[in-house]
Amino acid sequence: MLRVEEAQAPVEFSPELIKKFDDIVSRYPAGKQKSALLPILHLVQAEHGWLSSKAMDKVAEYLHLQDIEVYEVATFYSMYFLRPQGKYVLEVCRTGPCCLVGAEKIMDHIEQELGVKEGEVTPDGLFSWRGVECLAACGYAPVLQIGPEYTFYENLTNESVNKLIADLKARGSS
Amino acid sequence: MARKLLLEHINVPGINTLDVYRSKGGYASVEKALKTMSPEDVVEEVKKSGLRGRGGAGFPTGMKWSFLAKPEGVARYLVCNADESEPGTFKDRYLMNYIPHLLIEGMIVSSFALGAKVSYIYVRGEMMPQIRILEKAIAEAKNAGFLGKNILGSGYDLELYVQPGGGAYICGEETALLESLEGKRGNPRIKPPFPAIAGLYGCPTVVNNVESIAAVVPIINEGGEEYSKIGVGRSTGTKLISAGGNVKKPGVYEIDLGLPVEEFLYSDEFCGGIANGKRLKAVVAGGSSVPILPANLFLKTINNEPRLMSYESLADGGFVTGTMLGSGGFIAFDEDQCIVRNTWNFTRFYHHESCGQCSPCREGTGWMEKVLHRLENGHGSLSDMDLLVDVSKKIEGNTICPLGDAAAWPVASAIRHFRDEFEWHVTNASEAVTRNFGLAHYADPLTKKEAVA
Numbered sequence: 001m002l003r004v005e006e007a008q009a010p011v012e013f014s015p016e017l018i019k020k021f022d023d024i025v026s027r028y029p030a031g032k033q034k035s036a037l038l039p040i041l042h043l044v045q046a047e048h049g050w051l052s053s054k055a056m057d058k059v060a061e062y063l064h065l066q067d068i069e070v071y072e073v074a075t076f077y078s079m080y081f082l083r084p085q086g087k088y089v090l091e092v093c094r095t096g097p098c099c100l101v102g103a104e105k106i107m108d109h110i111e112q113e114l115g116v117k118e119g120e121v122t123p124d125g126l127f128s129w130r131g132v133e134c135l136a137a138c139g140y141a142p143v144l145q146i147g148p149e150y151t152f153y154e155n156l157t158n159e160s161v162n163k164l165i166a167d168l169k170a171r172g173s174s
Numbered sequence: 175m176a177r178k179l180l181l182e183h184i185n186v187p188g189i190n191t192l193d194v195y196r197s198k199g200g201y202a203s204v205e206k207a208l209k210t211m212s213p214e215d216v217v218e219e220v221k222k223s224g225l226r227g228r229g230g231a232g233f234p235t236g237m238k239w240s241f242l243a244k245p246e247g248v249a250r251y252l253v254c255n256a257d258e259s260e261p262g263t264f265k266d267r268y269l270m271n272y273i274p275h276l277l278i279e280g281m282i283v284s285s286f287a288l289g290a291k292v293s294y295i296y297v298r299g300e301m302m303p304q305i306r307i308l309e310k311a312i313a314e315a316k317n318a319g320f321l322g323k324n325i326l327g328s329g330y331d332l333e334l335y336v337q338p339g340g341g342a343y344i345c346g347e348e349t350a351l352l353e354s355l356e357g358k359r360g361n362p363r364i365k366p367p368f369p370a371i372a373g374l375y376g377c378p379t380v381v382n383n384v385e386s387i388a389a390v391v392p393i394i395n396e397g398g399e400e401y402s403k404i405g406v407g408r409s410t411g412t413k414l415i416s417a418g419g420n421v422k423k424p425g426v427y428e429i430d431l432g433l434p435v436e437e438f439l440y441s442d443e444f445c446g447g448i449a450n451g452k453r454l455k456a457v458v459a460g461g462s463s464v465p466i467l468p469a470n471l472f473l474k475t476i477n478n479e480p481r482l483m484s485y486e487s488l489a490d491g492g493f494v495t496g497t498m499l500g501s502g503g504f505i506a507f508d509e510d511q512c513i514v515r516n517t518w519n520f521t522r523f524y525h526h527e528s529c530g531q532c533s534p535c536r537e538g539t540g541w542m543e544k545v546l547h548r549l550e551n552g553h554g555s556l557s558d559m560d561l562l563v564d565v566s567k568k569i570e571g572n573t574i575c576p577l578g579d580a581a582a583w584p585v586a587s588a589i590r591h592f593r594d595e596f597e598w599h600v601t602n603a604s605e606a607v608t609r610n611f612g613l614a615h616y617a618d619p620l621t622k623k624e625a626v627a
Binding site: 027029032034035036037038039041042063069072073076077078079080094095096097099100101132133134135136137138139140141145147148149150151152 | 249258259260261262263264266267292298299300301302303333335337338339340341342343354355356357358359360375416417418419420424425426458462503505507508511515516519520523526527529
């Protein structure tokens with residue numbers, strides 16, 4: 001299920017991005033640059049939308065790690081996407097407290113509105129969605145988040161979801 | 175109304191900025207500790223306060239600090255556990271979001287007490303907005319001379335960094351968190367050695383929850399003894415409770431430990447009762463991992479004493495008739511909620527979040543999820559309940575970290591207290607798909623005797 005996919009185009013990190021990497025590495029003691037792996041993967045994903053094996057190899061090269069050390073981390077943590085996603089990934093909390101107040105219905109509604117199943121991308125490339133485990137916002141349930149900023153949308157209703165999708169469509173196609 | 179120690183100024187406009195925070199007495203504990211106290215004095219105050227770890231385990235914080243090894247020439251670390259992901263718990267997000275300087279102030283004082291020159295706040299990756307808030311607050315604090323070299327002329331140096339996680343519940347376990355902070359998969363380590371001896375990069379390390387570290391601020395300001403006067407018995411101080419589920423007013427509340435649960439649940443100052451005029455069916459009092467209790471057992475102990483929000487009172491009756499305070503993730507279930515479905519949901523969570531290192535947890539959580547799924551969907555059999563209890567017993571205590579226990583307890587307790595509801599899902603399979611079992615004899619208040627299904 002978890003397989004690493006190949007990007008078509010070669011991956012290059014911009015000098016600005018490398019500068020951010022350097023800044024993160026400086027937080028740790030000398031020789032412990034591996035600690036920077038998780039934050040760097042977040043930055044790469046924010047730039048490219050997902051983590052291709054080429055991008056991960058580049059990260060390994062930058063941090064002086066074996067490729068496998070990057071792959072094993074990227075496949076372990078749920079936030080890293082190993083295949084291309086929609087421009088906006090709607091991540092709906094599906095754990096107990098959210099379900100008590102209707103998260104499952106919200107997910108059904110999103111599926112219907114976007115017309116794609118969980119994990120699939122809409123034909124226009126704008127959206128994908130998935131259920132995720134507890135987002136630690138149970139008091140504002142149901143909730144969803146959208147990366148790479150991980151903006152939060154709380155107390156969802158069908159109407160607020162419709163509005164959100166419409167807003168994103170307007171923003172995404174402009 | 176009780177005094178608030180952590181959230182007193184949370185509604186002050188601009189409290190997330192250094193200037194406003196300082197105008198409300200912020201960073202006083204840093205000045206007090208660094209200028210007038212030795213690190214040992216700070217540890218002593220925290221010991222006196224009786225503060226217990228607010229992340230869930232409830233281990234005395236001062237004692238944890240005193241275990242820290244201090245070999246010559248080896249760095250020591252303080253790591254703040256902000257990987258808040260226990261279902262039902264959202265207090266740390268709230269605290270970091272609205273009053274980030276409180277955590278930073280606590281980190282400075284605690285790092286000073288432990289002799290750490292570099293400290294990390296490990297925040298779960300999904301909380302990117304909170305990470306940005308903390309990074310901005312750290313920059314402000316550094317500008318004002320509370321971080322960096324020679325803080326307030328005391329000769330003490332400290333650098334503080336925020337580290338994002340990658341979305342893994344298991345990284346809330348302290349050794350998994352350290353692995354993750356080292357850039358690895360979050361597989362918990364075998365203990366001993368404990369982090370106090372060999373933690374981050376093999377150096378002595380203390381890992382504390384956000385709320386525990388924030389609580390150090392009022393402890394230093396007011397003195398450990400004053401702090402210990404709040405609360406009841408060995409449950410001292412105030413606690414943040416995240417109230418969610420079907421309560422009328424969900425949110426984060428700071429309570430004095432020892433508050434009667436009935437008052438917490440029904441008074442307008444706190445949850446304000448059950449939403450939509452419904453009745454209470456069950457409560458998970460301390461995050462999804464702790465045993466679920468039916469309303470009648472939650473409100474009163476088996477000896478008919480009113481239950482209190484304290485470590486001891488909630489645990490009264492052990493796991494047979496009691497539960498745990500845990501992380502303070504309070505989830506109320508109203509009469510329309512299905513216990514079987516919820517237990518399946520929680521078990522799916524643990525299956526998803528199991529790191530896969532220990533077979534009992536990796537396999538057992540998956541088995542339980544499958545059995546619960548078929549029960550919920552009307553394909554179960556009456557022997558499934560014993561099967562679930564059997565699997566849960568084989569996970570519990572047989573894993574490296576407590577995730578196995580955390581996955582076993584909700585299942586075992588749900589079957590212990592709601593076995594008739596599980597059985598009803600088997601005997602009335604077609605009905606169970608479309609409607610719920612209802613309250614039976616669990617409700618509070620019990621207005622009239624209800625026929626079981």
